Amino acid sequence: MLTKTYGSAIIGVDALMVTVEVSTTPGIGFSIVGLPDNAVKESSQRISSAFAESGFRIPGQYVVINLAPADLKKEGSSYDLPIAIATLGSVGLLKTDDLEQYVIMGELGLDGSLRPIRGVLPIAIEARRHHYKGIIVPAQNAREAAIVNNLNVYGANTLKEVTDFFNGVGELEQTVVDTRAEFARSLRNYEYDFSDVKGQETVKRCLEIAAAGGHNAIMIGPPGSGKTMLAKRMPGILPPLTLNESLETTQIHSVAGLMRKDDSLIAVRPFRAPHHTISDVALVGGGANPKPGEISLAHNGVLFLDELPEFKRTVLEVLRQPMEERRVTISRAKMTIDYPASFMLIAAMNPCPCGYYNHPTIACTCPPGTVKRYLNKVSGPLMDRIDLHIETSPVPISQLNKVERGESSEAIRTRVIAARAIQTERFKNTVGVHCNAQMGSKLTRQFCVLTDECRSIMEQAMNCLGLSARAYDRILRVARTIADLEAAPDINPDHLREAITYRSLDRDSWGR
Numbered sequence: 001m002l003t004k005t006y007g008s009a010i011i012g013v014d015a016l017m018v019t020v021e022v023s024t025t026p027g028i029g030f031s032i033v034g035l036p037d038n039a040v041k042e043s044s045q046r047i048s049s050a051f052a053e054s055g056f057r058i059p060g061q062y063v064v065i066n067l068a069p070a071d072l073k074k075e076g077s078s079y080d081l082p083i084a085i086a087t088l089g090s091v092g093l094l095k096t097d098d099l100e101q102y103v104i105m106g107e108l109g110l111d112g113s114l115r116p117i118r119g120v121l122p123i124a125i126e127a128r129r130h131h132y133k134g135i136i137v138p139a140q141n142a143r144e145a146a147i148v149n150n151l152n153v154y155g156a157n158t159l160k161e162v163t164d165f166f167n168g169v170g171e172l173e174q175t176v177v178d179t180r181a182e183f184a185r186s187l188r189n190y191e192y193d194f195s196d197v198k199g200q201e202t203v204k205r206c207l208e209i210a211a212a213g214g215h216n217a218i219m220i221g222p223p224g225s226g227k228t229m230l231a232k233r234m235p236g237i238l239p240p241l242t243l244n245e246s247l248e249t250t251q252i253h254s255v256a257g258l259m260r261k262d263d264s265l266i267a268v269r270p271f272r273a274p275h276h277t278i279s280d281v282a283l284v285g286g287g288a289n290p291k292p293g294e295i296s297l298a299h300n301g302v303l304f305l306d307e308l309p310e311f312k313r314t315v316l317e318v319l320r321q322p323m324e325e326r327r328v329t330i331s332r333a334k335m336t337i338d339y340p341a342s343f344m345l346i347a348a349m350n351p352c353p354c355g356y357y358n359h360p361t362i363a364c365t366c367p368p369g370t371v372k373r374y375l376n377k378v379s380g381p382l383m384d385r386i387d388l389h390i391e392t393s394p395v396p397i398s399q400l401n402k403v404e405r406g407e408s409s410e411a412i413r414t415r416v417i418a419a420r421a422i423q424t425e426r427f428k429n430t431v432g433v434h435c436n437a438q439m440g441s442k443l444t445r446q447f448c449v450l451t452d453e454c455r456s457i458m459e460q461a462m463n464c465l466g467l468s469a470r471a472y473d474r475i476l477r478v479a480r481t482i483a484d485l486e487a488a489p490d491i492n493p494d495h496l497r498e499a500i501t502y503r504s505l506d507r508d509s510w511g512r
Helices: 043-054 080-090 120-129 139-145 159-167 179-186 201-213 227-232 243-255 280-284 313-317 320-325 370-375 380-384 409-426 441-447 452-465 469-485 493-501
Strands: 002-011 014-026 029-033 061-068 102-104 134-138 152-156 217-220 302-305 327-331 336-340 344-349 388-391
Touching: 002 080, 002 120, 014 080, 014 120, 029 043, 043 080, 043 159, 061 080, 080 102, 080 159, 102 120, 120 134, 120 139, 120 243, 134 139, 139 152, 152 159, 179 243, 201 217, 201 227, 201 344, 201 388, 201 409, 201 469, 217 227, 227 302, 227 344, 243 336, 280 313, 320 327, 380 469, 409 469, 441 469, 452 469, 452 493, 469 493
Parallel strands: 002 102, 029 061, 102 134, 134 152, 217 344, 217 388, 302 344
Antiparallel strands: 002 014, 014 061, 327 336
């Protein structure tokens, strides 16, 4: 007897429907076709044990399983449950009347329990798109799937619960999540606040500009000057995620298997801080079984690279294209996968190997020329893609002893949101551009018009600092953001001068 159930395969951050066909004939054996990987092939052992523990006995049957489409590689243990259900239906131990109405996914333990899987959200989205009545997943994944409306979501703890559901002798509790209420409840749940930071007003101003225009920034200063502390507070001053951005972000984290049992929507902008020993594949994504990398996990949020010169050169260079295109393409012989990667890069570094170059009280012990060589570990093309360069200085004890708290993240965020609103109106007719940092050369010339005085200032800066053409455009975009923070219609000389000061790490102006 032939029985079909329906599951799904993850391709990039999307899902593709998979039909699980099971045919049983007299004999003994178990074979799987349809390009299964080792995890899928090993499902026979898990399923056999789960059957025994759940009270099912299938004597004298040769089981053939086909996973269609047959030319798409099937990976992971999430096919255990649909294969088991289809097998029971094929031998007459389960009613098959309603199987075609549900997408079924889950990993089986040897005792028949269901274990969580990754990629449930895109699977649920695909199930709704194909007009399935519902989806049955492990209970730990139910809330994640339930954020998709117009789809019945059932979470199960064991194989027996699922079989009882289809046989009509038991019920599965439907999981319901009010997506908008859940999103609104978690929207401002920030762990860190700028009010905790003492001093560093110039750096705070720089990071506010970065948040207002979506610009990349780098902080350079001695150990203990607060670089990491400031970076961790960046998500709290960025505009809140929209519901669509939240769904995009949650989908990526779901595919990566990072969603926890009680998670439904990611409502706070992600903050990813990989260690400097990370590989290029872990950063941009890919691998034998392609998964999103850190830059995709930081989509719609912040990617923080601490100790930037300590990262391998190859790792930093693979950042260049995603920073421009805001997505990364992983090409393989049989497939090409796109991962979104619209992130804000915040980097930090010491000024030299010992960390005390330009320190007001501690002498630098590095030999001559070391500062320049240390900075040269970060390539010029990558540094050009970082709009804002700011130096951090040690906070004096008089500032640390102050009792009063600094300006809160909420106050800064209010100004950032107002500036972003101006940019939203500015780019309302431009597809794919939402903030000043995303402007191309054509838009920069259109919206960053300079007066004669401003052009003279730019010419002097280019000659004195040895800036590249890319840096020229980035200064204009930063100046446009500073004007937006003041709600000024045009860029004035003060805006331009402030923007130029944030290029302090360019090759000809640092470490001479």
